[in-house]
Amino acid sequence: MVITKRGLVLGATAVAVTAVVVTGAGVHMSGGQAFLQESPKELIDEVWQLIDRNYVDATFNQVDWRAVRQDYLGRSYGTREEAYDAVRDMLEQLEDPYTRFMDPEEFRNMQIDTSGELTGVGIQLAQDEETDELIVVSPIEDTPAFEAGILAQDVIVQIDGQSTEGMDVNQAVNLIRGPAGSEVTLTIRRGEEQLEFPLQRAQIELHPVRYSYQEGSTGGVGYIRLTQFSANAAEEMQAAIQDLESQNVTGYILDLRSNPGGLLYSSIDIARMWLDGGVIVSTVDRQGISDQESANGQALTDKPLVVLVDGGSASASEILSGALQDNDRAVLVGTQTFGKGLVQSVRGLGDGSGIAVTVAKYLTPSGRDINHAGIAPDVEIELTEEQQEQLLDDRTQIGTTADPQYARALQVLNDRITAERQNQRAETVPQPQ
Template structure:
């Protein structure tokens, strides 16, 4: 997710599937840029100091951080590229794929990811903390990767024939991105049956495109219980809250009886966007809290300005991550919505993204976030109230024709309508006085 602060971007973006806060002097190069270029060792020490002050684990994942500093500050650095390499090596010792250094180009790309427009194939990736494999969090709807059939939790083994073993997220993103109209080949490993351990490997040649991310799609749908508002939210970018507000207001004007909010395959995005959207559905109650190595550092709550109080069902799956889990967790814990689908991805760490003096950037895991009931969903995910899996054939059908998502041919949507019908009936019964 991403928070904007003083012109900086803080991100829990799903590109790395993190919740992030950006701090520092800004995205423009500071007056210290020349100093860092002349003394790259100072940049190495600055990064060490930020980790020392802010990292979520006071033991630094059982690493002697003081010894690390002594090691890297006794080395000679003749240019900033050598400093960049040293910083990356230093951070790797933490064993945390989400605490990462970004060179100026990579930092700029991270900012683009949250702007509502990007160039690429339309996937957001993470790194498995145990296997270190690069994992697809989710393909973004209406993008080349989505159309080609890339799925959440696919492992990327190669990029244009280059093995991704030992490759960090930044390098992978740089290789996958490229000029509009060019192609990239991703070698994908997919688990077919987790219990049996069966897998398949396949190459996907994908054409890069300029992708405008309009995150909200909605419609008024007739049902036996009256009109239903179906709202699909595909990511939490800079315009998501505005588009969500417009959708709810339009559907309220059509006097719908209830809502289905579809967060399936939504990999996350800006933290402040998820909080704003939660407040559109919640009139009161806590939304999310963040806890650092000292204790609770922040708690966000509803502000009494909900746009609707009508029954709500939320659709989630294994591609619902980060900001999606904050929103669905807040709605479920406050008994505002019923969750339908499959268990969510399970990403509950918060990163702070800082602009450094030479235009590079640093993402640091500074905290974890908890749902209102205090649930830590990192690695665990959120289990829906009503579980319903899609078969492989059903998934292929929906991927092949996105117009079927949110239709009678979408089994999870059909189940959500059944649950919503019950919720609407219960709500109406409460309003009828007993004789």
């Protein structure tokens, strides 16, 4: 099984959601176990071949990849666990936390239907490439983690009292996930503080788009909050824009704060709703530019747009915000984005296990590689920790004038609407003959 383009996963999105959902992709367990018991080396070679053909770095992190194959196929493996350990050890030589092997259980966790229900606490995790610490990319709204006050950039140092030192994302996910109603305690480092969060796992239904009509000084404003680029995000975004257009809004605020990303083509589909022309994103593999996506002349609105971003806006959020910024379609307000510019392809293996392979990086329309660097907002405004806590304590304030970043975005939007109206009036004034 190979997940096609529309299944490409960006960044730390579905990768580490603490949830278990098996999708229609399927996992062939019984036959696969027999396959591995008969020939564990076939699994190792299968993984090696996938990396050899698809990995984004043709130098394989300056590793002699053919010598690696000879080394690992020359060993003896008594159990499938030994073969799994060998595969993980082999992949570690790439020093890429996003290219990783998943045993059958971990792969089932990975096969998340992002439009359905998730069982967990509602956080996305990433592993810091320099420190190997487990970082919260963002909590999902209306989940136990979000309601408890866990924030983007928090560092998970313990799970139920067990240290996360040396632990990878998959191991952490297996400890954090569990049946709805059961409990898990996360110990978080935030700055100099160490905090404990007892959480009750829950069934989490994801609706990625929320929107409202709000009154502004220049007329009605459409406020749209997009929390994840899931399979149904584009459909919900289209419905939101069409409804707000029917209410004759004068402009929009699109809130991508703490949106950790998701499906590549979800971000492209949504970008086309705002852009009538121009490049959206270029995907670059080890042969060079392999794909370039552009607007298709079917934008749903051309009204002024301001986009809210922060350090939890990652991968697909950065594709969308970068496309809107580079095409001068929107003003970005907030703080620097996460900086995740890599694309993973997720593939099933012969024994029911799986592998996520970094196959490409992406560039914004102007050619920016935002991996690690992130995207800088046009107007920077940072929330204090006190302001963040206040918004978490009363989520009804998010997307209102009590939300300092939203208030600044509204001011920027009103200025743009006013300037556009003045330009339109100037164009309609008769010129002397």
